[in-house]
Amino acid sequence: xxxERSDRIPVALKILIAGGFGAGKTTMVGSVSEIRPxxxxxxxxxxxxxxxxxxxxxxxxxxxxxxxxxxTITDDLQxxxxxxxxxxxxxxxxDELSQGALGAxxxxxxxxxxxxxxxxDYFEQRGTPFVVAVNCFDAERRFGAEAVGRxxxxxxxxxxxxxxxxxxxxxxxxxxxxxxxxARRQLTSAGSRSRG
Amino acid sequence: xxxxxxRASHHWLDRDAGPVVRPYALTQGRVAPAxxxxxxxxxxVATMPELPPxxxxxxxxxxxxxxxxxxxxxxxxxxxxxxxIGVVRVLLSDLRxxxxxxxxxxxxxxxxxxxxxxKAVVNGLRAL
Numbered sequence: 393x394x395x396e397r398s399d400r401i402p403v404a405l406k407i408l409i410a411g412g413f414g415a416g417k418t419t420m421v422g423s424v425s426e427i428r429p430x431x432x433x434x435x436x437x438x439x440x441x442x443x444x445x446x447x448x449x450x451x452x453x454x455x456x457x458x459x460x461x462x463x464t465i466t467d468d469l470q471x472x473x474x475x476x477x478x479x480x481x482x483x484x485x486x487d488e489l490s491q492g493a494l495g496a497x498x499x500x501x502x503x504x505x506x507x508x509x510x511x512x513d514y515f516e517q518r519g520t521p522f523v524v525a526v527n528c529f530d531a532e533r534r535f536g537a538e539a540v541g542r543x544x545x546x547x548x549x550x551x552x553x554x555x556x557x558x559x560x561x562x563x564x565x566x567x568x569x570x571x572x573x574x575a576r577r578q579l580t581s582a583g584s585r586s587r588g
Numbered sequence: 589x590x591x592x593x594x595r596a597s598h599h600w601l602d603r604d605a606g607p608v609v610r611p612y613a614l615t616q617g618r619v620a621p622a623x624x625x626x627x628x629x630x631x632x633v634a635t636m637p638e639l640p641p642x643x644x645x646x647x648x649x650x651x652x653x654x655x656x657x658x659x660x661x662x663x664x665x666x667x668x669x670x671x672x673i674g675v676v677r678v679l680l681s682d683l684r685x686x687x688x689x690x691x692x693x694x695x696x697x698x699x700x701x702x703x704x705x706x707k708a709v710v711n712g713l714r715a716l
Contacts, residue, residue: 397658401692403705404629404661424716430663431672455672460663465712469705472629472663492627492694494701560716568713575706582700 402468407567408489410476410515411499412507416527416557417475418459420499424563425461425473432456432485456485471567486514495574496522497566499557502535505543512544521574523551525566529558614648614671615678626677628663631692632656639688648679656689
């Protein structure tokens, strides 16, 4: 084995791709990065309510496969995209994923807008910066970004963008929108700190 | 015993049926690493090229050591070795307590992300 190895530790940033079932999470992760499956085998533990496991005593673990993709910005800077599993019973994964995350993209399908409510609530409560990306496949543009923002009752500065999850450039632009939004928030909060 | 006599024909064959060995059999049933660490995007790197012979180390430990000769993130490692994150964490914890790997946790995000890093990300994305 040669001794000339790279020992530089890159900076890795996490971005979550959330949204309802079928909103295009896997498509988006796959269109901007090399997508790979990731097994997360989690242990079902009964902390407070031991009764919660009644009837499933033999089932102690649950396997969740989620999508993840990596974008190499430079040798020292990597972006990791995680397609969050949609079902409610996987909230425990979200907690880990959003820990230290740069931000999130909530994919909205205007035919089933309500499906992205839980994701939005989650990120709002946690204070995780997010953008809403309206996935316009089949040119089915029934509502504009503005209407979607109003329908979702978003904070006015939360960006809402329209894109096609299948288009690498579209997906990339959504990520740029998110990172710029995070940078703006950062500068604003730094500004208010120094003023205060 | 015939608990499910009506069972339909098998849909899950070969790889679709999942691992033959239950995931946590690899860790002797240990489900959590000694300490809560190993963020998904933490990096690990081997401190020596090969594992010393030890009866306690399994093929998966060797596979991890080989994969982290150069720095690799925990999530990348799990995906590459097709092991679940939980299992990888337990095995990494073994290697770390034996001093065989170094761990680099990402900086705490509580103080926010460096704006220069964010600019670099935007520029990098534009160049894609």
